[in-house]
Structure formats: C-alpha cells, structure tokens
Amino acid sequence: MIKLKNILTEESAMKAIINAKKGAKASGGGYSSWTKIGNNSWKNKKTGRLSHNAGLYDRIGEFSDFVIEGKLNEAKPKPLVSKKDIKDIEKSGNIDIAYKKAMALLKSLSEGNVNEYGGAEFSKITALQNFLTIDLDKFEKGLKDSKHKAIYKKARKQFMGTVSAVAFEHSKLHEGKLNEDAVASFTKELNGERIKAKVYTATGDGKTVEAQFTNKKWDDGVPVTKNLTRGGYKSLKTPRGKFKVIETDKFFYYEINNGWAAVSRKRYSTPPFEY
Numbered sequence: 001m002i003k004l005k006n007i008l009t010e011e012s013a014m015k016a017i018i019n020a021k022k023g024a025k026a027s028g029g030g031y032s033s034w035t036k037i038g039n040n041s042w043k044n045k046k047t048g049r050l051s052h053n054a055g056l057y058d059r060i061g062e063f064s065d066f067v068i069e070g071k072l073n074e075a076k077p078k079p080l081v082s083k084k085d086i087k088d089i090e091k092s093g094n095i096d097i098a099y100k101k102a103m104a105l106l107k108s109l110s111e112g113n114v115n116e117y118g119g120a121e122f123s124k125i126t127a128l129q130n131f132l133t134i135d136l137d138k139f140e141k142g143l144k145d146s147k148h149k150a151i152y153k154k155a156r157k158q159f160m161g162t163v164s165a166v167a168f169e170h171s172k173l174h175e176g177k178l179n180e181d182a183v184a185s186f187t188k189e190l191n192g193e194r195i196k197a198k199v200y201t202a203t204g205d206g207k208t209v210e211a212q213f214t215n216k217k218w219d220d221g222v223p224v225t226k227n228l229t230r231g232g233y234k235s236l237k238t239p240r241g242k243f244k245v246i247e248t249d250k251f252f253y254y255e256i257n258n259g260w261a262a263v264s265r266k267r268y269s270t271p272p273f274e275y
Contacts, residue, residue: 007231013061016068017061022036023035023036024038024069025034027066028063028066031059031060031191032046032193034060040053042055047189053137055218059224097201109222131219132163136156149234164217164218165215182255183199186246187199187246190248199244201242202244202254202275203242203243204243204273206240207273208236211233211236212231212262213257213258213262214227236256238254238272245273250266252268252271
C-alpha cells in the first residue's frame with residue numbers, strides 16, 4: 001500500500017489521482033473517502049456519488065490533508081486484441097481470419113469498455129466529457145514552459161466550467177439519464193456527510209436576499225459546495241411561486257439562475273419564503 005500525503009500542487013495531486021490503481025481510496029477535507037472503480041472513475045460509497053479524475057481533484061484534491069491509499073502495482077487485464085492482431089488484420093489476405101479478429105476488436109471496444117472513462121452509470125455526454133479531460137491532460141503534459149502551463153491551466157479551468165454546464169443541460173434535455181433530480185441528489189449527499197437535510201416545497205415572492213451563489217455543478221446538478229463560499233455573499237432574488245428548498249441546520253439551499261443559492265440561517269432566522 002502507498003500513502004501520498006500533503007500533495008499541495010495541482011500537478012502532483014492530479015498525477016496521483018490518475019496513477020492510482022483500481023481499488024485505491026482518496027480522502028481529504030474531512031469528506032468521506034472515494035474508491036477508484038475504473039481508469040477514470042471514482043465512487044463515494046457513503047453517498048453513492050460518481051466522479052472522474054478531474055472532478056475528484058476539484059472536490060478534495062486542493063485540501064492540505066489530501067490522501068490517496070492504494071496498491072503499488074496491479075496486473076493489467078490482457079486485451080482481447082493486441083497490436084499484433086491489429087497489424088495482422090491490416091496485412092492478412094485471409095478474409096476469414098481478418099473477420100474473426102475484427103469482431104474480437106469490436107468486442108473489446110464494447111460500450112462497457114469504452115465507458116471506462118465514464119462508467120455505465122454516466123450519461124454518454126459525460127463519458128465524452130471525460131475523454132476530453134484526458135486529452136487535455138495529455139496536452140498539458142506536453143508543455144515544458146512554466147509560463148505556458150500557467151496560462152493553459154487558467155484557460156482550461158474556464159473552458160471546463162463551460163463544458164460541465166453544457167453537458168449537464170444536454171443530459172437533461174436529450175438523454176434523461178440523470179440518476180435522480182438535483183434536489184434529491186444534493187439532499188442525499190448532505191445526509192451522507194452527516195448533515196441533516198430535508199426537502200420542502202416553498203413559496204417565494206421574488207424578494208431580494210443576501211446569499212452565497214455558484215453555477216459550478218457536478219454532472220447530476222449538485223452544486224460544488226466549496227464554490228459557494230468562494231464568491232462571498234451576493235444579492236439574489238428568491239424564486240416566484242412554488243419551488244423546492246433544502247433545509248439544514250446552517251443553510252437553506254435552492255436552485256436559481258441556472259445555479260444554487262445558499263441562504264445562511266444566521267442571517268435569516270426567519271426564512272425569506274414560506275414553506
């Protein structure tokens with residue numbers, strides 16, 4: 001077993017996440033641990049949430065107590081088709097042999113294997129997003145100049161933020177493969193982290209409140225909670241009419257403006273809406 005502690009840079013943390021073997025466990029920031037279930041797939045057993053490598057880094061990789069535990073070596077499964085087989089297909093004049101090997105190749109590229117970068121639990125657009133993340137990682141590894149890397153990382157962060165938002169909207173409109181709606185998923189996650197959370201149907205009148213806000217969301221629509229505090233407090237309107245609100249001991253959470261608002265109960269001892 002290996003244990004990597006105090007990984008403070010994005011590069012080293014991402015490298016550890018990517019190189020971790022199947023079955024490795026990652027934790028940090030006091031959150032429950034994540035287990036690697038595929039080449040680019042992680043699962044939180046407590047909450048049931050799924051994430052790819054880049055998503056795991058965004059969630060816990062920046063914490064100073066970030067830790068990965070896992071096997072040093074893992075036997076790689078023997079591929080159904082080797083590079084030699086592919087060359088044989090290209091060179092073979094025997095149609096029967098070529099056909100059989102081509103069918104084996106197609107089998108090895110079945111959806112279950114292709115989805116190693118997303119897992120069958122993810123939507124197709126999310127699997128494509130994960131492939132994109134891997135390609136971006138390869139590009140970054142090719143950069144040598146620290147100045148170029150800094151410029152690239154800043155641009156990539158903005159780009160992937162847009163990609164995540166678009167992928168989520170695409171899933172809702174065209175794939176309908178979200179495991180649960182965002183409110184139910186977020187409530188389940190909060191309770192999984194031992195934060196007592198309940199969902200209520202509230203009625204708002206559009207009044208302005210001071211609240212934390214983020215439009216950074218995971219693939220299932222759940223907010224990236226650390227981004228709520230980064231933006232400080234902003235003037236936001238409550239929804240008009242009926243909407244779902246999640247109540248915890250510290251916050252009221254609700255969806256608005258294609259993002260999530262968190263209203264502090266310290267600031268509003270009386271809820272700014274009826275429920």
